[in-house]
Amino acid sequence: MRVVDLFCGAGGFSEGFYRAGFEIVRAYDIWSPAVLTHNMNHSDGKEVALKGDILEIAWSNDEEFEDAIPDSEVIIGSPPCIAFSNSNKSGKADKESGVALIKAFLRIVARKKYKKNSKLKYWVMENVGNSEKYVNEFYSMEELGLEGLTDEKLCVKGKTSKLYNMKYFGVPTNRIRYICGDFPPLNETTSESEIVSLGKILKELGKPSPNDFEKLNDKIIDPTYGFEIFKKDLSDHHYVSEIPDFEWKKAKRQKVDKGYMGKMAFPENMDKPARTVMATLSRSSRESMIFPIENEVEKYRIPTIREVATLMSFPIDFRFYGENESIKYRMVGNAVTPKFSYELAKSIQEDSIKNNFKDAFMLKDGFSSLKRFPSSPDFTDLNGKVFPLKQEKPKKVNAKFKQHVPELVEKTFRVELQNKFTTSNYETVEWDVSIHRSQGKNAEVFSNILIPEDIFPISIRKELKSFINELLIEIKDSQKLQINYCKTKIEREDSIGPEELLEKIKVFVNSYTGDFIEVNGINRMLPYKIALAYFILNNILEELNYAEENTRREVAY
Structure with a gap:
């Protein structure tokens, strides 16, 4: 059976089908290192994989389209997932570009599926789990820009379309992916007790x-x-x-x-x-x-x-053709896991035999070495390479800071220090402290909270004042705190930046214990250490801001 692989990357999706004995007749990706890697591992260097833009191919005229996408029994593809990934801007990235690429893939599938004398029997699309909510169950030809083709609707979320965890298919990693399309049921091959660590x-x-x-x-x-x-x-x-x-x-x-x-x-x-x-x-x-x-x-x-x-279940004889570590890592991380792909190919082949398709064949075992060590001047082996230890660089003068007191989270409360710049040239910086609680829909932020000194026992007030004064002497002023933050660890020596400030507060606060405290402006009882940390930071920042304001007035006069 013949396979076309769209958004093929380095060839993880193709790899499973290739090992099962399918013929990869065409593959496309827009990234040159991935195209080279695909070809060197699957076709002895022949140009089965080509560099091409799927958006352009999807909207090309009929003659160009048929030349670009040869007839095949199977189409597979993994449109770039960065738009849907939860790790991209905490899942809030613009989804429009990702949706456009998915629709381009589906348009190609529809053009091959509903053409006269179509050979296409199966098609599969892979993406991150979060993409499921952006994929429709059906797409009309009008939605895919194919109004004149047919009145058919392309079913995308078939009976077997769902989230799959690769670890249950012999892949030694916890990787959840959304798989949809027209393909037979898949049986998990690895039980919970058999998952490889x-x-x-x-x-x-x-x-x-x-x-x-x-x-x-x-x-x-x-x-x-x-x-x-x-x-x-x-x-x-x-x-x-x-x-x-x-x-x-x-x-x-x-x-x-x-x-x-x-x-x-x-x-x-x-x-x-x-x-x-x-x-x-x-x-x-x-x-x-x-x-x-x-x-x-x-x-x-x-x-x-x-x-x-x-x-990721790539065989150990698979080689990645990238000039550096970062490029190779990207190829691996973007790939479809080959072992899952093999199990998918296996189910498709078994289904084709069951349905007496004339192109059915006996499945290869998929577990032998393909002995793929083709010589190529383009292959860079990282073996023996010495990577110099990266040196810390100073931060930009407008570097942002936003951290809570280390390891101080009680009842989901935390005390957070943040900087902000009040002038466009970043010459003036101010520091704010706030109390945060929980996250997501339940998140609460409390600012400008007044915690009086007499809320704490008399026995610690003297130590508290002394500690605050010592920190103020070390910090000097708001701008100095920012300057120290921007320095490297070596440049800072014994001076104090915001990270060191929070660390000192953590040590001080952890030496005290107390009951929950009721504070005006907060709708629930505040943990003692949270109140203490906020009190210290708030008093320090009030003194710094007061001194900064006086300095500005003196300069003005």
């Missing part, structure tokens, strides 16, 4: 060996497919990309102390399947995938390309 995959791939990988003449067994290759032939694995401390510390804070979001493991939990592999190679975000460096204290690395590729 991240730690098992890393153990079977082996520790990256940057210095002696060329001497690794023993063999490695593919954790997903079971075939063997020599360890020295395992591309993009034998290197270490270390994360500098200023980045992993930021990532750790985002993961374990986000405040209004649940905690995530830092570093990764080796006893569970891997989290969703992202397309962006990040070292300092909540989504960063971070591994410890063996036998090192507080040293961490990002996964190798081979590790994330194997987690």
